[in-house]
Amino acid sequence: MSFHGVDFYGLDELLTEDEILVRDNMRAFVDAEVMPRINKAFRDGVLPMDLAKKLGAMGALGAHLKGYGCAGMGSIAYGLLLQELERGDSGVRSFASVQGSLCMTPIYEYGTEEQKQKWLPRMAAGEAIGCFALTEPDFGSNPAGMLSNAVKTPSGYKLNGTKRWITNGSIADVAIVWAKLDGRVRGFLVERGTPGFTTADIHGKFSLRASVTSELVLEDVEVPEDAMLPGAIGIKGPLNILSNARYGISWGAIGAAMACFEEATEYAKSRKQFSRPIAGYQLVQAKLADMLTEITKAQLVSWRLGKLKDSGKLRPQQVSLAKRNNVYWALHIARSARDILGANGVTDEYQCGRHMCNLESVFTYEGTHDIHTLILGQEITGIAAFE
Amino acid sequence: MKILVTVKRVPDPEQKVKFKGTSVDVSAANWVINAFDEYAIEAALRLNENAATGEKLGETIALSIGPKDVSQQLRSALAMGADRAILVGGADEELDSFAVARIVKAVVEREKPDLLLMGKLATDGEASQVPQLCAALLDWPQATFAAQITANAEGLEVKREVDTGIEVKQVKLPAVVSVDLRIISPTAVVNGKTPATHAYQEGPRYASLKGIMAAKKKEIKEISLADLGVKAAPVTKLVSAEPPAGRKAGVKVKDVAELVSKLKNEAKVL
Numbered sequence: 001m002s003f004h005g006v007d008f009y010g011l012d013e014l015l016t017e018d019e020i021l022v023r024d025n026m027r028a029f030v031d032a033e034v035m036p037r038i039n040k041a042f043r044d045g046v047l048p049m050d051l052a053k054k055l056g057a058m059g060a061l062g063a064h065l066k067g068y069g070c071a072g073m074g075s076i077a078y079g080l081l082l083q084e085l086e087r088g089d090s091g092v093r094s095f096a097s098v099q100g101s102l103c104m105t106p107i108y109e110y111g112t113e114e115q116k117q118k119w120l121p122r123m124a125a126g127e128a129i130g131c132f133a134l135t136e137p138d139f140g141s142n143p144a145g146m147l148s149n150a151v152k153t154p155s156g157y158k159l160n161g162t163k164r165w166i167t168n169g170s171i172a173d174v175a176i177v178w179a180k181l182d183g184r185v186r187g188f189l190v191e192r193g194t195p196g197f198t199t200a201d202i203h204g205k206f207s208l209r210a211s212v213t214s215e216l217v218l219e220d221v222e223v224p225e226d227a228m229l230p231g232a233i234g235i236k237g238p239l240n241i242l243s244n245a246r247y248g249i250s251w252g253a254i255g256a257a258m259a260c261f262e263e264a265t266e267y268a269k270s271r272k273q274f275s276r277p278i279a280g281y282q283l284v285q286a287k288l289a290d291m292l293t294e295i296t297k298a299q300l301v302s303w304r305l306g307k308l309k310d311s312g313k314l315r316p317q318q319v320s321l322a323k324r325n326n327v328y329w330a331l332h333i334a335r336s337a338r339d340i341l342g343a344n345g346v347t348d349e350y351q352c353g354r355h356m357c358n359l360e361s362v363f364t365y366e367g368t369h370d371i372h373t374l375i376l377g378q379e380i381t382g383i384a385a386f387e
Numbered sequence: 388m389k390i391l392v393t394v395k396r397v398p399d400p401e402q403k404v405k406f407k408g409t410s411v412d413v414s415a416a417n418w419v420i421n422a423f424d425e426y427a428i429e430a431a432l433r434l435n436e437n438a439a440t441g442e443k444l445g446e447t448i449a450l451s452i453g454p455k456d457v458s459q460q461l462r463s464a465l466a467m468g469a470d471r472a473i474l475v476g477g478a479d480e481e482l483d484s485f486a487v488a489r490i491v492k493a494v495v496e497r498e499k500p501d502l503l504l505m506g507k508l509a510t511d512g513e514a515s516q517v518p519q520l521c522a523a524l525l526d527w528p529q530a531t532f533a534a535q536i537t538a539n540a541e542g543l544e545v546k547r548e549v550d551t552g553i554e555v556k557q558v559k560l561p562a563v564v565s566v567d568l569r570i571i572s573p574t575a576v577v578n579g580k581t582p583a584t585h586a587y588q589e590g591p592r593y594a595s596l597k598g599i600m601a602a603k604k605k606e607i608k609e610i611s612l613a614d615l616g617v618k619a620a621p622v623t624k625l626v627s628a629e630p631p632a633g634r635k636a637g638v639k640v641k642d643v644a645e646l647v648s649k650l651k652n653e654a655k656v657l
């Protein structure tokens with residue numbers, strides 16, 4: 001049986017024909033291209049690399065951008081696309097988010113026409129892969145403190161620093177490296193193979209195993225003048241990009257939650273203990289009722305957020321609310337589904353354990369849950385509690 | 388060639404059928420394109436393209452008859468690659484096979500396609516009548532249940548799977564062809580332009596996001612039965628529909644001897 005999603009509040013009536021088409025086609029794509037092999041990929045700890053070009057052919061990479069071989073979809077369609085991908089696996093969705101939201105978007109927003117022409121069409125097709133290198137070993141929630149730096153040379157810039165936890169790091173053809181030039185954060189396009197630039201994968205993850213996570217080391221890496229993104233000046237540059245990506249993650253989390261809810265419901269209906277299916281016991285029903293409730297609320301939050309985004313009214317604090325809420329509940333739902341599946345929930349014959357492990361990363365990256373709590377706290381009280 | 392391909396929306400066959408009184412309740416149905424029509428769209432697109440160069444070889448027009456909502460399924464056909472669509476307004480309950488065939492005929496007379504391509508049946512009613520009725524009404528040659536289509540100088544060679552093997556038919560154009568499941572296998576459609584070495588991915592193609600965006604600009608022309616000068620006037624009436632009786636639980640047998648005895652004396656199949 002293929003996946004049917006959750007639509008308790010008739011959200012489909014709020015969607016346009018093309019938004020429904022995007023969702024349904026991505027759903028079929030995930031059924032055919034992701035589901036049959038995601039378990040093995042997760043177990044082996046590899047991202048199926050042919051997915052890059054297949055996602056490119058679907059138009060799923062940078063789908064929200066206009067021109068340069070991109071589809072030019074609205075925000076809701078883009079969100080639904082990520083929802084469907086994460087219904088498959090958060091690692092696969094992360095690949096698409098990093099490529100489209102974190103790498104193509106800064107080139108699109110901050111790059112020169114030459115930089116756009118050079119990278120965007122190939123990245124949209126999945127022929128060139130990007131990574132977004134902001135986090136450092138000692139600077140996660142506080143990226144503004146980064147140590148990576150750039151100095152001006154006669155022909156361009158010289159970069160030094162270490163980046164860690166970088167999705168797609170070792171498979172990227174181009175890394176967007178954020179580093180300080182004269183004390184201000186700037187973005188640099190560093191191509192694979194540039195002397196002094198090396199990558200090493202981080203192993204032993206129990207989360208996002210079907211995704212590449214790497215450490216990047218830059219030792220006196222010389223890049224030309226035109227490697228810098230002229231439009232991004234200061235930490236606001238990468239933070240604006242992250243805000244966009246988090247919007248997509250709020251949708252992605254719904255996909256993972258729906259997969260877990262569906263699995264838990266089916267399992268509970270067929271698993272008999274004591275006198276009847278466990279779905280007939282109130283405690284199990286309460287868990288399922290919470291899942292349905294929180295998925296429905298999350299859908300409405302993300303849908304409204306998309307409308308705000310398309311009308312240009314979106315504020316980053318609103319994105320924080322959605323990322324924080326939807327990922328929190330997706331993780332809770334995955335854990336609850338794992339619980340309903342009993343011992344079966346801890347094996348990879350079922351999906352909820354994989355989603356649960358994956359969502360731990362999603363909870364932490366793109367601003368940890370608590371950092372978004374502090375952002376909302378500041379929004380409410382006017383008092384910053386970060387330092 | 389110019390191909391008119393028919394697209395019916397049906398309730399998702401994976402959804403449980405609900406009944407209200409003596410009829411099927413479709414108020415909460417999730418509507419999808421009839422699978423065989425989706426195969427027909429895929430076959431039409433394969434006939435009308437050079438898959439190696441992307442060159443277009445003809446026009447593909449999607450036709451649906453039904454309420455305004457069918458535009459969702461037509462949009463899907465356009466997103467897959469059809470060039471334009473026609474939506475003939477009609478109420479589902481008035482559209483029996485004969486009414487549909489007469490409406491399709493009227494559209495064919497307007498559009499004058501070289502080929503009317505259809506699914507072999509719709510998965511809701513499973514009547515499998517409309518293609519044959521259309522061929523009769525149009526007085527066109529027909530090849531039904533196509534498993535393979537090859538375009539050649541004389542028209543189309545159609546291979547169909549029959550109990551005794553593969554039957555090969557040659558039809559002149561214009562013609563009516565209905566397609567079976569195998570038409571979506573990787574090399575089932577040969578148009579002479581796509582290199583013989585090209586293998587499609589099994590199944591109807593996904594609509595890419597760019598295809599979906601392009602489809603927004605394509606035309607869905609809405610016409611009424613009055614415009615076509617046709618009355619639905621169904622000739623069959625649905626008397627009642629009811630779910631099949633639930634299956635009775637099976638029995639466990641002790642040994643082979645008991646099984647054989649039951650098969651012989653109770654089931655009477657030995």
Ligand SMILES: Cc1cc2nc3c(=O)[nH]c(=O)nc-3n(C[C@H](O)[C@H](O)[C@H](O)COP(=O)(O)OP(=O)(O)OC[C@H]3O[C@@H](n4cnc5c(N)ncnc54)[C@H](O)[C@@H]3O)c2cc1C
Pocket residue numbers: 098132133134135137138139140141142164165166167168207208213361364365366367368369370371374385386387
């Ligand atoms: C699988 C994976 C992929 C990733 N991919 C990328 C990528 O592609 N690019 C990239 O740049 N980064 C990436 N990251 C890094 C990610 O963004 C960081 O892990 C995240 O920002 C948190 O930083 P940290 O791990 O250093 O945790 P820390 O910042 O050390 O946080 C640890 C804990 O302390 C809390 N905390 C921190 N500061 C405060 C405070 N002021 N008040 C209260 N609590 C606080 C946090 O909420 C958290 O609970 C990835 C991470 C993972 C796990």
